[in-house]
Amino acid sequence: MAKADAGTGKTAESAKDRHRKILETAARLICEKGYEGASIQDIADACSLTKAGLYHHIRSKEHLLLEIQNYGMDVFEEQVLSQVVAIVDPVERLRACMDKNVLLVTQGWSKEVTIILHEHATLTGDARSQINSRKKRYVRFLESSFAEAIRSGRIRPVNPTVAAFSFLGMVLWIYKWFRSDGAITPDGLSRDMQDLFFGGLERAPAPLPPPRRKAARA
């Protein structure tokens, strides 16, 4: 068993888990009832906390929304971006990135976190800028990887910005239609989507050099 913190009877790990649980419960409630519709009391009830108990964990309702989005970005960066940034070949990097992002969206976290991350424009000011700049980092990473793949002749020339947002649209739209009990498995989806997207972009292996004798002068 993990060692308990003196006094609180809770381990550092369980406090983190607890906080994560609150964020996921709040995300589910905000998705069900809308941001305006889900009151702090509703969220406290769903977490089996008093309102005062919930305020021990969160600063305000808007800050809670920011925390859910930051939590979503933390998990994304940990499970997707940081796993692939160091891959040298740009096409392998992009393929691995698609694979990990498809797996994250299909089985790695709650659908509600994805929804809050991509559909809730309720944040304002600094909070909004903070999340937007984290999202932009991903777009820039994709754009520069596509540009690199084009420069090195690994894929045919396409618009890197359109390629980046198309990649994102394909992968992020998944939460809207994928059913974990459906015919398509997460692994199958990742493979099919990579084939669809990269199968037609990657250049065929360089042709063999022509034979030395001058055959074409005839």
Place this chain on the structure above:
Amino acid sequence: MAKADAGTGKTAESAKDRHRKILETAARLICEKGYEGASIQDIADACSLTKAGLYHHIRSKEHLLLEIQNYGMDVFEEQVLSQVVAIVDPVERLRACMDKNVLLVTQGWSKEVTIILHEHATLTGDARSQINSRKKRYVRFLESSFAEAIRSGRIRPVNPTVAAFSFLGMVLWIYKWFRSDGAITPDGLSRDMQDLFFGGLERAPAPLPPPRRKAARA
């Protein structure tokens, strides 16, 4: 000038325009304040109507949401689906469909209508089924067009369901990032996206037949 209806002083056309204007205003408000946050009074105010006046045009707040979604699907079917269903070649059909859908999303209607159509899960029961079945019709059309293109050898074999949802994800994600004052034009985006998606799917022209003499036996 259009002929006015006796008594009301309004033409049939302007009544339709008026209704459309109410739906677009309500869509904007629901996006700004959330479905729970936007009251019927707010919507009436934004339409320069009294609450009673607004109720002359709409049945209830939930029905208004259904009307906005049906209006979105009407415009989509009129400007995209009905323009392309009759195209015989499946790849030409799918390319034209992508073109018209990109143009619709970038300049054809309000962003708020797209948001309400794709992000608001507030509808329940029959209303929800009605919109879902209209959306499913589009998915089935795409799937069957991809399947037909594969059968006829026009594109390389891919999973038609994954192709259909990838097409949709690419096209529908556009409202999240496209800026009409940005560097990418609607026409340019349509062209680049078609190239990205279909450029690698369409089969290359059949290779020239090999030369008759046996050159490779040496």
